[in-house]
């Protein structure tokens with residue numbers, strides 16, 4: 001019987017020329033993520049899903065590990081197309097190995113034998129048709145680390161653009177200049193999961209801090225709309241000092257970058273750390289505001305964090321968007337994207353009209369998804 005590795009290795013294409021170079025002795029170097037792995041013939045990179053065969057790099061293509069419709073607020077994007085439906089898809093694999101990963105069943109495929117998630121074959125146009133038929137405003141590569149499967153995302157995003165959908169990544173941000181240039185024509189929104197501001201902690205997760213900081217700066221310079229999320233974990237990334245350095249860095253890139261600080265709960269291999277409390281979120285949010293960030297949000301605790309679910313004008317404090325969890329209860333941004341009270345521009349990507357929220361909860365798409373996707377066995 002075919003193993004998951006056999007199955008995934010059969011659903012690949014040669015990597016985009018922009019995302020790898022050929023080295024001596026049939027080796028290649030991959031630029032799809034910040035690891036920039038040199039890969040010998042017959043070997044795979046750190047992510048396990050990109051591999052060198054015959055001196056060529058191959059990348060995952062032609063399947064999804066899951067697809068789901070989410071409110072855009074779940075991603076979270078709070079300053080883009082509020083109330084819209086985000087059609088989300090993911091593949092398998094990741095370049096990091098966070099012990100608290102909430103998507104470990106898909107992200108740790110091929111690394112952890114317990115991570116078993118069925119893959120389903122699908123054509124890019126089928127996914128986009130499905131997104132349109134569900135009423136989605138955008139399509140999002142998420143669940144696994146999308147950078148390592150960028151070719152597949154771009155194949156889908158090209159169809160999405162033709163269908164007038166926006167496109168987004170929900171990513172750990174461990175990118176390279178090459179992969180960001182490759183994505184640039186096709187992507188509108190990018191959420192970076194900034195997990196810590198400590199080099200040692202990033203080593204524990206299998207990465208480095210600097211490529212992630214470079215990604216945030218570069219995305220902002222490119223004009224791609226960026227929001228940042230930090231899962232607040234007691235004893236890991238919640239010291240005043242670390243949060244101050246993190247938020248001062250973000251404010252230095254732009255005080256208009258929204259920062260979401262969200263609550264940890266025990267998951268995967270991290271079961272002995274206390275859950276994040278509302279008080280811990282409020283303290284972190286205060287630090288973010290002190291550092292100069294104008295839009296600070298606290299997530300995962302609907303109703304427990306007061307004003308930190310809402311968007312207010314940074315100039316006059318007028319309430320612009322009221323939220324409870326993913327549900328929007330009021331929307332007051334003008335068609336031009338301004339505060340209705342003082343006229344200040346509200347940074348973000350806004351539609352001219354708020355078309356009401358399609359859903360405030362995730363759901364698995366209706367047919368024809370189930371008939372158009374073929375299970376790979």
Ligand code: SF4
Pocket residue numbers: 030031032033034035036037044045046047048049050095147148
């Ligand atoms: S995506 Fe990252 S981890 Fe995977 S092969 Fe390329 S550089 Fe290595």
